[in-house]
Amino acid sequence: MNGNPTNDNTLVMIVGMCGAGKSLVSEHLKRKGWQMIRFGEITVHELNARGLPHTEANERAIREELRRVQGSDAYAKQLLPKIKEALEMGPTVIDGLYSWSEYKLLRRNLKNQMYVVAVIASRYIRYERLAHRPIRRLSPEEAELRDFAEIEKLEKGGPIAVADYVILNDGSKEELLRSIDRLLFTCIPARPEYKYGRKGRRSGNE
Numbered sequence: 222m223n224g225n226p227t228n229d230n231t232l233v234m235i236v237g238m239c240g241a242g243k244s245l246v247s248e249h250l251k252r253k254g255w256q257m258i259r260f261g262e263i264t265v266h267e268l269n270a271r272g273l274p275h276t277e278a279n280e281r282a283i284r285e286e287l288r289r290v291q292g293s294d295a296y297a298k299q300l301l302p303k304i305k306e307a308l309e310m311g312p313t314v315i316d317g318l319y320s321w322s323e324y325k326l327l328r329r330n331l332k333n334q335m336y337v338v339a340v341i342a343s344r345y346i347r348y349e350r351l352a353h354r355p356i357r358r359l360s361p362e363e364a365e366l367r368d369f370a371e372i373e374k375l376e377k378g379g380p381i382a383v384a385d386y387v388i389l390n391d392g393s394k395e396e397l398l399r400s401i402d403r404l405l406f407t408c409i410p411a412r413p414e415y416k417y418g419r420k421g422r423r424s425g426n427e
Contacts, residue, residue: 230308234315236380237340240347242390247316256307260296260317293322321379339384
């Protein structure tokens with residue numbers, strides 16, 4: 222498709238390190254009627270197919286193995302048809318884009334309608350959240366290992382570095398959701414209740 226979509230629905234890709242708040246934003250948009258696609262669903266499917274428990278170590282091994290065997294853009298290649306199908310239905314949010322290669326593949330195919338939003342948070346705040354979340358808790362040591370592995374082996378820093386917009390999430394959930402609503406209203410064309418017209422790179426916290 223080479224950046225020439227058959228519709229003008231918006232694709233927002235939420236990127237960020239573990240514990241930054243990506244899923245909170247994605248679920249918020251889903252509740253507003255957006256289509257939502259999780260890159261992590263591929264990992265979950267593979268774990269289930271192999272009968273493996275959903276542990277941090279197993280998830281990391283699957284993420285790295287699939288991209289090592291199928292290429293760094295493996296998840297994006299698998300999900301591209303589903304993303305295009307979702308966009309035919311309405312504005313779509315992607316939760317969990319990882320690698321630079323995946324970003325480039327989606328940009329080649331969906332450039333004219335995609336926006337990358339990075340949700341960032343201070344490391345100590347992310348680690349505190351991960352240590353106390355209801356499921357799949359991570360100790361600070363495990364969280365740091367995951368950070369290093371995702372940056373070094375999964376090219377995770379690239380999409381965050383080139384994000385069109387950045388939202389700082391060092392505060393409350395309510396502040397985060399107000400920030401994404403403000404960003405959609407002022408910058409990103411998505412649904413009738415939001416203003417249309419793309420502006421330059423800015424922070425969603427302004």
